[in-house]
Amino acid sequence: MKVREILKENKIRFTENREKILDLLIKVQSPISIKDINKKLGKSMDLTTIYRTLEKFTEKNLIYKTNFGDTENYFEHQKTHHHHITCKKCGEKEEVRTCIDKNLKEIKSNLKNFSYINNHVLEFFGTCKKCSK
Amino acid sequence: MKVREILKENKIRFTENREKILDLLIKVQSPISIKDINKKLGKSMDLTTIYRTLEKFTEKNLIYKTNFGDTENYFEHQKTHHHHITCKKCGEKEEVRTCIDKNLKEIKSNLKNFSYINNHVLEFFGTCKKCSK
DNA sequence: TTATAAATGCAAATCATTTGCATTTAACAT
DNA sequence: ATGTTAAATGCAAATGATTTGCATTTATAA
16 A cells, blocks of 8 residues: 555645655564664654654554663554564564464453553563574 | 562662662552652652662563653562553553463564563553543 | 772763744645 | 645754763672
């Protein structure tokens, strides 16, 4: 699906900047920081715009916003929902196809003060094989 | 168990500051920000010390470090492992006793480049009943 | 009791993120 | 096609959490 349509479906006004950013995220298919988005786009737009755009995409659940324990946040477009495990020593990452979704119904039914779950952030941390030698 | 023993077990040198911080976290049993720790301790120690202490406790898995989508990080001592759901509108929180632990073996067995999982961060977001009226 | 590595406090620096505001632009109605 | 208007953008400056360097203090083990 074209970015133009995705934005329309989600009631997000189409702009060149948003197209560039979403195109990039769809292509990359892995978590990327604001700084790196900026670099990859040849610093063609203001950092502020990137911040605001990603915030909007995240609100609409178009992308997954996460954090790997370091200072900056990461954003990812996911064709299929998944999470990651990050090596605490070298930062290497691997996809984790978890099945927490299977538990969602049960989790929901146990909630007292919430009517529904919008999204969740799940990250694993460990030591990769290289670093544990 | 006394803080003194906990620290010893985890090979963390005992100090008055660490005792105060861990005592507080054990008492509170809910996520608390650095600022609030500072307040609750009557600003009796430097913020830097709190940062460094919490980092150390987190490394040793004595406490759970997390983030609820806002600017600051939160730290929690958990008698029984759990997570939270946070209302996107008002920030209200509720405990979520998830069963992701049940999935850990399966997750581990699917990892290619990791020898083990050290810890995980899981947070849910949604709308609380009050706010969804 | 002493030696020593580690912890602390303080001040200053860092760095991701946010804000205000003037300007530009996409979307929609005319 | 054009004008209107709310929303998006860029820029500069502010914010605020977190980190760093360094001199001083303190807990631990010989």
